[in-house]
Amino acid sequence: MKTYFLEQLISSPHTSSTDTVPVELASCVLTIGNFDGVHLGHQAMLAQVREIAHTQNLGAAVMIFEPQPREFFAPAKAPARLTNLAEKQALLAEYGVETLIVAGFDTEFRSLSAQAFADILAKRLNVKALVLGDDFRFGHDRTGDSQFLRDYGLDVTNLHTVTDNNTDSDSIDTIDNDAARISSTRVRDLLLAGDLQAANRLLGRDYAITGGVVRGDQIGRTIDFPTANIDLQRIKPALHGIFAVDVVSLDDNGNVIANGLTTLASDGHTGVAGLRPHSLFGTANIGKRPSVDKGDDWRLEVHFPQLQADLYGLNLHVRFLHFLHGERRYDGIEALKAGIHQDVADLLEWREKQI
Numbered sequence: 001m002k003t004y005f006l007e008q009l010i011s012s013p014h015t016s017s018t019d020t021v022p023v024e025l026a027s028c029v030l031t032i033g034n035f036d037g038v039h040l041g042h043q044a045m046l047a048q049v050r051e052i053a054h055t056q057n058l059g060a061a062v063m064i065f066e067p068q069p070r071e072f073f074a075p076a077k078a079p080a081r082l083t084n085l086a087e088k089q090a091l092l093a094e095y096g097v098e099t100l101i102v103a104g105f106d107t108e109f110r111s112l113s114a115q116a117f118a119d120i121l122a123k124r125l126n127v128k129a130l131v132l133g134d135d136f137r138f139g140h141d142r143t144g145d146s147q148f149l150r151d152y153g154l155d156v157t158n159l160h161t162v163t164d165n166n167t168d169s170d171s172i173d174t175i176d177n178d179a180a181r182i183s184s185t186r187v188r189d190l191l192l193a194g195d196l197q198a199a200n201r202l203l204g205r206d207y208a209i210t211g212g213v214v215r216g217d218q219i220g221r222t223i224d225f226p227t228a229n230i231d232l233q234r235i236k237p238a239l240h241g242i243f244a245v246d247v248v249s250l251d252d253n254g255n256v257i258a259n260g261l262t263t264l265a266s267d268g269h270t271g272v273a274g275l276r277p278h279s280l281f282g283t284a285n286i287g288k289r290p291s292v293d294k295g296d297d298w299r300l301e302v303h304f305p306q307l308q309a310d311l312y313g314l315n316l317h318v319r320f321l322h323f324l325h326g327e328r329r330y331d332g333i334e335a336l337k338a339g340i341h342q343d344v345a346d347l348l349e350w351r352e353k354q355i
Contacts, residue, residue, distance in 0.1 A: 001093035006063075006103040010124045028059035028099060029129040030121065032136070034068050034184070037082035038091040040204045041162035041182040046095045048131045048159055053098075058128055061099040062092055071235060072105045080188055081234035087210055090254050101125065114144030118152045129155040164202075191239040194323030208319040209237070209300060210250065213311045216299065225340050227285075227301035228311045230318060236298050240287040244322040244347040245302060246274025247282050250315045264309040271307030275321065275354060280304050283347045284318065290329040305344060322350050 009023055029052045035042050046062070053060040066085055071078040083091065085102070092100055103109060112120075117139050121127040130149060136158075138144040146156045163180045182202050190199035191207060200206050209230065216229035249260030261280045262270045272281040282302040289299060302318060324347060330336040 001089070001097050001100055003089060003100045003102065006101055006109075006120075009101065010120055025061070025099060025126045026059050027126050027128050028061040029053045029056065029131065030061045030063060030101075030125065030127045031131045032063040032138070033133065035062065035064050035083075035088055035092065036068065036184040037187050037203060038088065038095065039182055039184065039187055039202050043095055043204060044162050045131055045133070045159050046092070046097065048157060050096045052129055052131065052157065056129065059098050060096060061101060061125075061127075062097050063101040063103055063125075064088060065103050065105040067105055069105055069110075072110070075235060078235060079185065080192075080236045080238040082184055082187060082191075082207075082238050084211075084233040086233065090210070111140055114139030114148055117144060118149060118154070121149075122152070122154060127154065129157070131157045131159060134158045134160050188238045194239070194241060194326075196320055196323055206319050206321075207239070208317055210315065210317045211300070213314045213316060215312065216301070224337070225303050225344070227303045228282075228314075228316065230300040230302065230316060232298060232300055237286055237300065239320065239323075241285075241326040242324040242343050242347075243284045243286065243320050244324070244350055245282045245284045245318050245320055246276055246279040247302060247304075247319070248274075248276070248279045248317050250317055252315075256317070260314070261304070261307070261309065261311070264311065266308050269306055269308035271304045271309075272348070272351070275351070276319070279319075280307060281348075281351055282318070283344050284320070285327070287327040290327055303340075303344065305348060321354075322347070324350075 004023060004025075009025065029049050031045050031049050033042070033045075038046075046060075049060050049062070052058070067075075068078065068081075089100060121130070130146075132146050132149075134146070136146060139148075146158055149156050162182045164182065165180065187199050187202050190196075190202070196207060209232070211230040211232060213228045214231045216227070247261065249257045251257050256278050258278050260278060265271065273279070274281045282304045284300060284302045286298075286300045288297060289301075300318065302316075324343060328339060330339050
């Protein structure tokens with residue numbers, strides 16, 4: 001999959017800038033949205049894009065927004081991210097997207113008229129057909145919709161609401177019951193409640209977070225529970241608490257490195273095997289760590305029982321397996337150590353029951 005930033009695609013060919021080289025896209029069918037989580041509803045949309053692309057000999061393309069619009073308007077009140085940009089890129093590529101267009105959502109972009117945006121689609125992005133949700137709106141003051149684009153001369157297919165009972169993109173019914181609608185909001189609510197099984201059913205896969213291991217404040221080392229601090233690359237995460245996880249190391253292309261963690265182990269401390277190939281089992285805390293008074297500093301920290309290794313700089317894929325409990329505030333370091341010790345023991349006991 002090729003990724004482009006919209007500025008690169010719409011820059012004038014006569015621009016004097018040496019930083020932006022205009023690119024011409026091949027004719028494509030495009031869908032547009034946040035695609036946060038790339039859940040079953042999004043996957044139905046992508047399946048329709050691929051089908052039209054195949055039938056009409058077009059490329060399959062997606063446009064997303066960075067930041068997501070609600071993050072632009074009110075960052076502090078924006079919903080938690082299910083997927084950061086890198087995670088979206090990997091998932092969209094997995095589901096057959098050939099071209100990803102990242103539109104920088106800023107004051108200039110949000111001020112585009114519906115006409116100007118349609119001109120960009122047709123004249124700069126070479127869009128021949130669109131697949132859109134039935135509630136899609138665009139342009140300044142949301143004046144544009146699917147009918148506007150049809151009147152403009154573009155072929156538009158509307159995909160109706162995807163529900164729990166019907167995720168087949170060829171025969172999807174609309175419903176009035178929001179509780180059955182597959183949406184990013186619903187996935188967030190389930191993850192926040194610790195209901196991984198239900199969230200995974202709507203995602204069509206196990207929920208995971210990918211990020212690089214960065215240096216933290218190394219508090220874990222001082223209490224004999226060293227952790228890998230995973231860079232979240234989002235304003236806030238969608239789930240909070242203590243979890244069982246399994247973790248694999250990824251190469252620069254996003255592929256799993258065979259035994260990528262155990263090969264780094266020293267002194268025979270090779271860790272505890274995870275529940276998927278090449279993974280290690282871990283216990284994760286994701287949240288604000290109330291016991292160490294770090295304010296609004298969101299962290300994902302993974303402790304690997306029985307592992308001694310330098311993991312800094314690795315790109316790790318953390319798959320969430322089991323929710324133990326929410327974050328707790330402990331009174332003092334000794335109480336914190338005792339609490340972590342019990343959490344690790346409980347999660348290792350859970351792992352034993354899975355194998």
